[in-house]
Amino acid sequence: MRINLVWEQYDVLVVGSGGSGSNAAETASEMGASVLLVTKDPLSASDTKISEGIATVRASGSADDSEDALSENLQLAGGDLPDVNITSAFAKDSQRAYDKVRANGLRPKISGITKNPDPLPLPMGGHTKRRSVGHKNSGVAFGHANWNSIVKDTKIDYKEDCWLIDIITENKKENTKSIVGALIYDAQKGKLLAVMCASIIVASGGLSTLYFPKTDTMRGNTGDSYAIAARAGAELVDMEQIQFLPFCLTSPPAFEGLLGGEPVTASYLGVLRDKNKKVILDGVYLRTRAECSAAIMKAVEDGRGTKNGGAYLDMTANKKAPKSGKYFMSFLKGSLPSAYNNVRQAMSKKESQCEDLWEVRPSAHYMMGGIRVDENCCSIGGPKGLKQHGISGLFAAGQAMGGLFGANRLGSTSLTEGAVFGQRAGKNAAIHSRNISGMNSLNKRLFIEKAERVNSLIGQKGHLHASRIKLTVQKECWENLGPIRDEERLNKTKLFISKTKKKLKNISISNSVKWNQGLIEYFELENMLDTAELMATAALERDGSLGGHVRADRPNISLFSKPYSTIVKFFGAGVNVTRLPRKQTEFKKLIKFKLEEQKKFLGARILRLMPMSLKDSVLERRYKKIMNIQKSSIAVSPGSNEAAVGDQKIL
Numbered sequence: 001m002r003i004n005l006v007w008e009q010y011d012v013l014v015v016g017s018g019g020s021g022s023n024a025a026e027t028a029s030e031m032g033a034s035v036l037l038v039t040k041d042p043l044s045a046s047d048t049k050i051s052e053g054i055a056t057v058r059a060s061g062s063a064d065d066s067e068d069a070l071s072e073n074l075q076l077a078g079g080d081l082p083d084v085n086i087t088s089a090f091a092k093d094s095q096r097a098y099d100k101v102r103a104n105g106l107r108p109k110i111s112g113i114t115k116n117p118d119p120l121p122l123p124m125g126g127h128t129k130r131r132s133v134g135h136k137n138s139g140v141a142f143g144h145a146n147w148n149s150i151v152k153d154t155k156i157d158y159k160e161d162c163w164l165i166d167i168i169t170e171n172k173k174e175n176t177k178s179i180v181g182a183l184i185y186d187a188q189k190g191k192l193l194a195v196m197c198a199s200i201i202v203a204s205g206g207l208s209t210l211y212f213p214k215t216d217t218m219r220g221n222t223g224d225s226y227a228i229a230a231r232a233g234a235e236l237v238d239m240e241q242i243q244f245l246p247f248c249l250t251s252p253p254a255f256e257g258l259l260g261g262e263p264v265t266a267s268y269l270g271v272l273r274d275k276n277k278k279v280i281l282d283g284v285y286l287r288t289r290a291e292c293s294a295a296i297m298k299a300v301e302d303g304r305g306t307k308n309g310g311a312y313l314d315m316t317a318n319k320k321a322p323k324s325g326k327y328f329m330s331f332l333k334g335s336l337p338s339a340y341n342n343v344r345q346a347m348s349k350k351e352s353q354c355e356d357l358w359e360v361r362p363s364a365h366y367m368m369g370g371i372r373v374d375e376n377c378c379s380i381g382g383p384k385g386l387k388q389h390g391i392s393g394l395f396a397a398g399q400a401m402g403g404l405f406g407a408n409r410l411g412s413t414s415l416t417e418g419a420v421f422g423q424r425a426g427k428n429a430a431i432h433s434r435n436i437s438g439m440n441s442l443n444k445r446l447f448i449e450k451a452e453r454v455n456s457l458i459g460q461k462g463h464l465h466a467s468r469i470k471l472t473v474q475k476e477c478w479e480n481l482g483p484i485r486d487e488e489r490l491n492k493t494k495l496f497i498s499k500t501k502k503k504l505k506n507i508s509i510s511n512s513v514k515w516n517q518g519l520i521e522y523f524e525l526e527n528m529l530d531t532a533e534l535m536a537t538a539a540l541e542r543d544g545s546l547g548g549h550v551r552a553d554r555p556n557i558s559l560f561s562k563p564y565s566t567i568v569k570f571f572g573a574g575v576n577v578t579r580l581p582r583k584q585t586e587f588k589k590l591i592k593f594k595l596e597e598q599k600k601f602l603g604a605r606i607l608r609l610m611p612m613s614l615k616d617s618v619l620e621r622r623y624k625k626i627m628n629i630q631k632s633s634i635a636v637s638p639g640s641n642e643a644a645v646g647d648q649k650i651l
Contacts, residue, residue, distance in 0.1 A: 055132070
């Protein structure tokens with residue numbers, strides 16, 4: 001059997017239908033480009049849809065939240081690895097991009113006083129200001145808005161159940177490459193689509209399925225974006241930087257990997273403890289996700305981990321406070337409702353009421369590196385910080401792109417990232433396509449060669465199954481390329497990948513045309529292996545602990561060390577890695593940042609050591625302030641764990 005080749009032509013091809021893909025497709029269409037969007041999942045059924053639905057909106061919590069303040073916050077949190085032009089673009093566009101999503105049906109909680117989106121009561125996940133806006137229906141609210149942006153008129157063509165197989169380029173003068181299209185497997189119709197186009201927007205980022213079941217993301221996140229772009233010749237940046245959410249569930253199996261809480265939801269008295277109940281991290285609510293994950297995994301590495309390879313999140317002191325404990329429980333339940341529901345269903349009543357410790361463990365959540373692009377989402381390359389064109393016509397947005405977060409992603413930024421850079425990618429891809437002529441004279445041989453490779457796999461005989469090999473890859477990645485690493489583990493991973501790639505020719509694939517699951521599993525496995533190889537190579541180059549990259553055999557990289565990003569690309573049969581120097585934050589700003597940070601940690605320790613009566617009074621005032629509660633309107637039912645304002649529960 002052979003899969004027939006069907007020819008299509010568009011100005012812009014968008015791969016992925018989540019936050020970045022939907023925004024990219026809508027914007028490119030509004031610019032007058034003909035757009036095809038393809039997705040291997042149902043339309044808008046992405047990580048966006050299953051998220052907590054919290055977005056960063058600059059100045060939503062305070063008028064002094066400037067573009068410089070947000071950009072600098074991203075820079076410092078990311079260890080100075082982020083591209084300052086990209087963080088500035090994020091800060092500049094966050095309000096406008098968010099408002100465009102609202103125009104497609106997104107409904108945030110609104111402040112009754114200002115009529116503006118109302119952010120969470122405390123700065124979230126490393127933010128220096130309140131700017132994280134929640135939504136009643138969590139990620140479903142964003143998924144619905146994204147779906148609207150695609151289907152609200154008939155200008156955008158879209159196809160579900162489609163797998164991107166290859167990005168097709170042609171060589172230009174001076175060793176440059178340009179996009180000519182892509183080859184896509186339409187599983188539903190049993191066709192190979194040869195999509196001729198001048199611009200491709202890769203918006204299908206994510207690789208956390210490499211760590212399944214220790215992940216809270218969609219199972220389709222098999223690293224396709226990174227592997228396919230790299231095989232086409234693109235450079236990738238900071239591929240060692242994976243964000244692991246620290247407070248995820250360890251059991252039962254059906255809930256393993258799912259989110260239980262964030263550092264901010266641990267509130268003022270939450271601490272992390274090892275299996276011996278010794279405190280391994282205090283001031284948790286002030287910490288970044290990376291700091292909390294590193295503390296847990298270092299305890300595990302030292303033999304002080306809990307039975308399921310994690311640590312204990314202890315919030316009992318918050319609950320025990322006689323007066324403020326009621327407000328804490330309302331704060332916990334309302335800040336991340338779906339995460340708290342996971343806890344209620346998976347844990348005992350005492351645990352869900354914070355009368356006992358939670359066993360938690362990091363879970364793979366987000367790729368902070370990705371395809372190397374500039375602030376306009378255009379693929380770039382070149383040594384020593386020089387911005388040269390990468391692949392002309394290749395764009396990336398959302399989790400597929402690198403350069404925004406570096407070593408740590410601030411909480412609530414991903415949904416805004418998708419909107420900001422999806423819109424930027426759509427605009428610039430449309431402009432690029434407008435300036436390209438002569439697409440009808442393309443050499444179809446490039447597509448036919450790629451299609452022949454796919455058809456050569458149909459009916460391949462073998463004794464191995466890709467789905468089973470995937471399980472061994474996931475186990476290997478968690479143990480040796482996971483939240484804690486060392487040189488021996490990383491070299492072991494590279495050897496494992498080399499041996500596993502040789503098994504690909506012995507994988508059995510059926511001769512069916514429609515929904516050939518063996519073929520799909522084969523290509524996803526191939527992408528997982530290529531992506532893991534790129535990650536392991538970058539991780540070996542980053543020879544110290546920084547952010548999401550924790551080396552058990554190396555010290556922490558100092559905040560004052562000269563920052564650099566890792567750049568990886570396929571070169572011949574291997575992976576080439578180089579270092580890209582990054583601009584360091586001014587010394588006086590670093591000192592100020594560290595002093596302010598230490599001042600906050602000291603204040604948290606002093607509060608924790610206060611006598612209960614004094615501590616309780618302080619916390620009661622704080623909760624009332626952050627929840628905008630007026631004394632006269634407070635009513636607490638006797639024996640209740642919830643405070644209410646009028647008829648409204650406090651969130």
